[in-house]
Amino acid sequence: MATAQTELAVYCLVQIAVTCSEFSSTLSKSTPISSTSTPSFRIAFVSSCSGDWGGSEELWAGTALFLTQAGHTVQAFKTTVDDQHRRVVALRQAGCPVTDLDPDVTLSRRLVNRLLPYRKQYTRHKISQRILERGLRALQPHLTVISQGSNYDGCILAEVCHRLGLAYVLLAQKAVDFFLPPYLEREQVQDIYQTARRCFFVSRHNLELTQLQLGMSLPQAEVVWNPYNVPFQGELPWPAAAADGVLHLACVARLHVPDKGQDLLLQVLAQPKWRMRPLHITFYGTGPDEAALRGMVDFLGVEAQVSFAGYVADVANIWQRHHALILPSRHEGLPLALVEAMLSGRPAIAADAGGMAELLVDNETGYLAAAATTQAMDEALERAWANRNGWPQLGAEAARQARAVVPKDAAAVFGGHVLALAREARA
Known part of the structure; x- marks a missing residue:
């Protein structure tokens, strides 16, 4: 067990070393921010969404790119990173490192197999937490954005911020009417939501359903928009009638x-x-x-x-x-x-x-x-x-x-929210 723990720790350190190397390379090539410009912030984005990519990840990714291009120090952490995905490529090229939190992908198969007998101590979530914790300790972000595919799946990662005393916000992309936090985790989830600087939802329905499921109001909650992939003035001519009338x-x-x-x-x-x-x-x-x-x-x-x-x-x-x-x-x-x-x-x-x-x-x-x-x-x-x-x-x-x-640039609007909360947290 000690050997497995050591291998896991070494792996996490390597991940952070690679991330720091990416940061150093990016900063050495970038133009310094003017002393008269807006102060630079350190922002972390954490995506708990499973799979290589989904529509629920467009907001955090677009906002991370927007803030990186604005001169802020941004790092992303995501489960199941596809190195060839166009969003991941764009973020890294802009200077935003993307670290994989999924042990099934990032850890060597030998190490995963060695950890299998110790599932109670080292579940997949615990390994992801360990990787995230080391990354956040290295970055020391002014604010961390936890982007969730649903409304509870990111709480296990937000708990890392809570434990480290780091300011964080929650972003929920969906809510399911019959899925509630497990009984033994209910108080922990309630605490995660209560201590978040802000709780963002993409619909009023999801906000109200989450309040009902948690049995508490969320006065710090707001509704935001996702970005879209068509022009704002994108109204198209009506399709020509098909010969068969279909x-x-x-x-x-x-x-x-x-x-x-x-x-x-x-x-x-x-x-x-x-x-x-x-x-x-x-x-x-x-x-x-x-x-x-x-x-x-x-x-x-x-x-x-x-x-x-x-x-x-x-x-x-x-x-x-x-x-x-x-x-x-x-x-x-x-x-x-x-x-x-x-x-x-x-x-x-x-x-x-x-x-x-x-x-x-x-x-x-x-x-x-x-x-x-x-x-x-x-x-x-x-x-x-x-x-x-x-x-x-x-x-x-x-x-x-x-x-x-609908806003013309949803990522820029959300970026404004993030910067305001980062400024508040730093103060």
């Missing part, structure tokens, strides 16, 4: 059935009435349930009505060829796909999950299903189909309403 809908979401509910949509399409109508749905995105969804398509016999297009970086190109967005999500924050579709001038047909109804107005900018069920999605799609000739007008209104509330 209307094309896009379901832009991670292929993850528990959250995104694509299975509900397939069951709707399998009904005889939809088989007879000229409607086609394209699934954009990747995820762990792709094989399962393809199997459902074959089982239900809806191959002619559905296609899979994978991940597409050029989101505007999707909306040049599709008439509307359809999202049968069971759980959400406030999806990027909705903002991007509306800014592009496309109506949406979506389940009332998360903050969907905070932007999508039923019968004005799209069609809101009462719940994430097959029956409710069928009812909303039926209403949309009956008024399909009015979709261009709904799309134009969607773009107008979105531009009235």
Whole structure:
């Protein structure tokens, strides 16, 4: 056990040494900040989101890049780092090191195997905590931003800041109505939320649900926007009518059935009435349930009505060829796909999950299903189909309403919040 502990400690030190080397190289090439300019801060971003990347990571990554380019010292810590991902590459090229917290990837297989008999002492989370603790001790950030895929999965990492006496904020990208902190961890999670300098959510729904689940108010909570991947003035011409008269809908979401509910949509399409109508749905995105969804398509016999297009970086190109967005999500924050579709001038047909109804107005900018069920999605799609000739007008209104509330640069706006809190913490 002592040998395993030593190997783990050595590994963590190597990680920090590499990080410090990256910082030194970056600083030696950068232009010194003028003494009359805004004071420089040290900011850490910690992402607890699993997987190589997800839409829930766009805000912290965009803000980290914005602050790095503004001359601040920024370091990111993330589980499961893909060194080739364009966001990771951009951050490192700008001078923001990205350290991997996932022991399954970062630790040697030999060391992981040696630690397996000691799961009680060295779980995956504990190793991630150890790596993060050493990184934060080296950086001594004025503020740490804990970005969570949900509303509790980052608390185990925020606890490191709490233990070290470092100022931190929480950013929650989603909340699930049936998932609460385990009983034995409830008080710890409550303490993490209470001692955060600020608790940020991407929808009012998620903020209120988190307060209910924790049984306490969060007076230091705020709602912020995620960045998007289409131009702000991105309203596109309506797609030309297809020769066969088919209307094309896009379901832009991670292929993850528990959250995104694509299975509900397939069951709707399998009904005889939809088989007879000229409607086609394209699934954009990747995820762990792709094989399962393809199997459902074959089982239900809806191959002619559905296609899979994978991940597409050029989101505007999707909306040049599709008439509307359809999202049968069971759980959400406030999806990027909705903002991007509306800014592009496309109506949406979506389940009332998360903050969907905070932007999508039923019968004005799209069609809101009462719940994430097959029956409710069928009812909303039926209403949309009956008024399909009015979709261009709904799309134009969607773009107008979105531009009235969505910030042009969400990362810069959030960066302003972060700097204000860092200034407050340093004072």
